[in-house]
Amino acid sequence: CLMCFTTYCQYSHNVFSIINSVQITEKNAEPEKTLLTYLRRNLGLTGTKLGCAEGGCGACTVMVSKYHPHQNRIIHYAVNACLAPLCSLHHCAVTTVEGIGSMASKLHPVQERIAKAHGSQCGFCTPGIVMSMYALLRNNPQPSMHDVQEAFQGNLCRCTGYRPILEGYRSFTKVTTDNGCCMTNEHTQDSTLPAQKLYDQSEFMPLDPTQEIIFPPELMVKQPQRELRFAGERVLWIQPCSLEELLELKATYPNAKLVVGNTEVGIEMKFKNLFYPVILAPAYIPELNIIQNTQDGIQVGASVTLTVLGDVLRAAVKKLPAHQTEVFKAVLEQLRWFAGQQIRNVAAVGGNIMTASPISDLNPVFMAASCKLTVMSKGTTFIFPVQGSKVVAFHDLIQNTEYFSAFKQSPRKEDDIAIVTCGMNVFFKEQSNIVQSIRISYGGMAPVTVLATATCNRLLNRQWNEELLEEACTSLAEEMSLSPSAPGGMVTYRRTLTISLFYKFFLNVQHKLSLDLLKEGVTVEDVRPEYATATELFQLDSPSSVQLYQAVPPGYSDDVVGQPIMHLSALKQATGEAIYCDDIPCYENELHLALVTSTKAHALIKSIDTSDAMAVPGVVAFISAKDIPGSNMTGPVVYDETVFADDKVTCVGHIVGAIVADTQAHAQRAAKAVKISYEELQPVIVTIQDAIANKSFFQPVRSIERGDVAQGFKDSDHILHGEMHIGGQEQFYLETNCTLAVPRGEDGEMELFVSTQSASKTQALVAKALGVSANRVVCRVKRMGGGFGGKESRSTILSTVVAVAAHTVKRPVRCMLDRDEDMLVTGGRHPFFGHYKVGYMNNGRVMALEVTLYSNAGNSLDLSLSVSRALFHMDNSYNIPNIRATGYVCKTNLPSNSAFRGFGGPQGMMIAESWMSDVALSCGLPAEEVRRMNMYKEGDFTPFSQRLDNFTIDRCWEECMQLSDFNKRKDAVEQYNRQHRWTKRGLSIIPTKFGISFTAVFLNQAGALVLVYSDGSVLLTHGGTEMGQGLHTKMVQVASKTLGIPCSKIHITETSTNTVPNTSPTAASASSDLNGMAIYNACQTLLQRLQPYKDKNPKGCWEDWVRIIINFIMFYRTPDLGYDFETNSGRPFNYFSYGVAVSEVEIDCLTGSHKNLHTSIVMDVGKSLNPALDIGQVEGGFMQGLGLFTLEELRYSPDGYLYTRGPGMYKIPAFGDIPIELKVSLLRDAPNEKAIFSSKAVGEPPLFLAASVFYAIKDAITAARAESNLTGPFRLDSPATPERIRNACEDKFTKLVCSNFHC
């Protein structure tokens, strides 16, 4: 204690709060402890999840309720428990997902509806989403759809594609059918089947707000009435109750940190290794919470939260004349895109100003509006204009004939930090368009918010017209310069944005001014109609959707296969009762592990100094290579990597060692204190281009060839060359990698609880490291919070480290990686680079193709040779008679890249679509015609000599054209583009053909164990793991149909290596096929054995027959698989899945933002085992593809340091990214004889359909370029980020920046 220097301070107050109606008095509350850790570790309330620890995913959302003394009312608001310090919750009530309902008692409608609407797949995000919705309903029992969308700005889901969540919760809104229809299985023209819903909304429990938990009366206190102090191990937290006290304390502790929302300081302490021993919490000081109108404008206290500020300004906008609220509207516009609701609910105005972030969203507005700050210290007060300095309050002044705009440009619209943000304010001389004063401020262009003073001065006394615009743009191009190596990169784009955003402001003002002056009899030029959309603000439209599937025909209603059964764990997931790896209660003697990783990409380890680390309280051991009893060499296919780096590191994030300590906080603190000295080695190979330059490739280099390529080029009318780069992608499963290793103390036995797709691989590699045989290691997997390939092989490294630690200390050891560690250590989807040469005819028919693909594998081989899937998909769906493709796997100094949904297939197909698009643009033909003309037909052969039987793409294509109303849509797009200069629309139709099977042949096998108990219940176990895809649900359906018993009699408890051994990873979309067949075989054999008992007792029932217990384990192996690259013969795939998508987008040519207006998908999933789950996979896969192709960017420094290590920097699609109109149809009457009950694999194939969005964007850019007379092919790399879109839409503004910047 910093006050009395004891371990537990006698002067420390207790934190008193009420959590889920239970009074909690926490003595010795630790100021460094977050509410999340407290809930999970101290109270065992594990429903609230940890997804990122930085306020970016919403998995930790809970509701806080408190009495607001200034407003004299109780307020309820959603917060991120991962950032909320426990000490900030004194006298608050906290409601977690467990507090609102449970399976054991009664579900809350919010829990029930997300589950029944199929809005929970892996379920890791579900409690957070449930709590965001719950908090919204507590404040507004009948919200609008817009309110619902706003409430979810701070929540992420990686599985569902969001649509089912929104549809389920639409049922709470005022107009439940306000836009589109919910989950309707409509008739298609040729269908005679009855309509059937994916769920029945009439079964939903009603919402009864009167039944909600009441606010505890004992918390109806005005707080604080006295100063509070909470003293912890290292930090003293003081909550003063008056401004005077605060100033006094600040004088006593000059280095004390003020904390209100902790949304900045929390991040600094957790991720930037900053430490503040004294914290002053002024959240409740009355003077700092005031919002009052003064003669000068409105005065806002520094502790006022952004939500409260928004509410007050919205009320003022409603009440006051429009011209008086220009600034308010600009602040509101910035707040609309400021973080998520959970952050805005706690983050304060003062915190934003004082962080003085270069990309603060509010500072540019305050600066442009000439707001004044009041700054105080003991005995002194200053008031001065906002210039990014100290503050306790801000004022603003609104004048007549003043125009104000604020803009924020970020990679993702919702909950993202700005690339460039700005405030612009102009004041005109009376009854004129002559500028009297103007202030333009930018964030994102310098280390602090800056005013464009020179430009503003040059515009004074000028008329607001084209000449002024030209002058302003030229001046801004000069003044807002950045060095080519400016931190944050995107230099050309940022500079272009400063001008483009000013242009938007110019048009805005021109329009408003012309209307205002007209009222006064003065006429000035208005904005040209075709420019009007450039002045419109980005709106989040309410989404609508349609889902179509083939209902089980009448008479077959007892057949569970084909029914849209809810994910069997969905309700548990929605209540927080579903147990994930880190939710397993702690063992009494359990220890926590934190990784020590390399900070160099390529270096020799000279020394490791653990002395500081070992001095951290609670530390038990430092574990490294020397502690491994078996082999340090590991790897899923070849053993070419180490568990712990011994003498050399080959990437930043290479695991060097691990600290084991009593708590996670201690382990992590100690891990940071380990000092490693390195001798750096050259070369450091980061990019594919580096690898090509250094000829750094893994062997073998593979190729596929068919026809006579040279002759094909000779026969072609034209030849074109092109290139494309496709960025990597982080799996971003919401649950990071986690392992709990428990040494059993006998015979070298070790039990592992792991979040992995590969139980058997984990078992094998742990046994190898421990030097024991596999029969001593058991690996158990209950469920994962998402996997997507990322937990197929990379999870084994962490499991091995944890197992070695547990073996060494002889105690249970647990480690759940933090998001930043997970992103750093585990690698993701391979970035690809392709160059191609295409020979084609005048009509667009492609005659010859030569393509070379390079993938960035990282520092070990891992599964990268299987990325040859890219070669198998380099034709996508097109029949190219003469083709040669070569694939290189680049060895680089990045963490090993690994499996991720599609595994190279999407990248191969993406490059195919790039040359297809180039051919269409070169021929000047509609892309859809060229694609259709080149498409395969039934019975054609692929370049790898596999015949295409039951080829359904033609049907998918025709149905998708119809579903999307393609031709009409295309006419409308063309018309729109003729009428609008600065926004353009684009349309694209893209097919996919995806081969199903592991390309490593031996993996195409599975096992199942069916245990029948004497009460008739069945325990089913199979080799697949559940990661949200609904595999267990489908497998129960398969067993139910085969055995002829209801699903309710069948249970799956977990996947484990001591029930079904030697299983393949749950991957390659093949798990339903493989495990389904194994279950089917097991059940069939069981039925055969049962037959004599049935014959003996034909009138008996299942329970009578199974008295004699017969249990079965069966294996299944896909027959006739195997491909030889040498001879180009054999079958790599069991069959193909097909699909087609049409997407329409709108781009903002000035900023590069885009909106997904429409997507129609027709997907062939064979005879669906479960249409609800299959549609979930289609939509979820599509949204992941949308992230891959339009949004997600991993950024590395030239020396291999990953910048994007969490949701703050790395943006996966959010709720607002779903297509405004989404139609998904499962192809009817397309049974597939090659898989269980005629179904087809669905996990990976739909991901690529999001390429339709990318090529729709390219189509829109083509239209924008045409305005500058640019035609023909152009390169657009993936993802199509706002930066790439803007840079490709070349115009007078981009030219201005380039001429000024010599680009």
Ligand SMILES: Cc1cc2nc3c(=O)[nH]c(=O)nc-3n(C[C@H](O)[C@H](O)[C@H](O)COP(=O)(O)OP(=O)(O)OC[C@H]3O[C@@H](n4cnc5c(N)ncnc54)[C@H](O)[C@@H]3O)c2cc1C
């Ligand atoms: C997920 C996430 C998303 C975010 N998104 C955005 C965004 O879109 N736009 C954006 O601009 N920012 C964003 N931020 C940054 C941050 O939320 C804001 O800057 C917020 O306003 C900080 O407020 P706070 O009360 O939480 O600050 P705290 O973390 O409590 O404090 C921040 C700083 O302000 C100082 N401070 C606080 N109050 C006072 C006072 N009264 N007097 C003097 N100093 C004081 C503190 O000492 C500290 O240095 C985001 C943060 C997160 C975690």
Ligand code: FES
């Ligand atoms: S864990 Fe709190 S927001 Fe992600």
Ligand code: FES
């Ligand atoms: S269900 Fe949302 S992250 Fe898995």
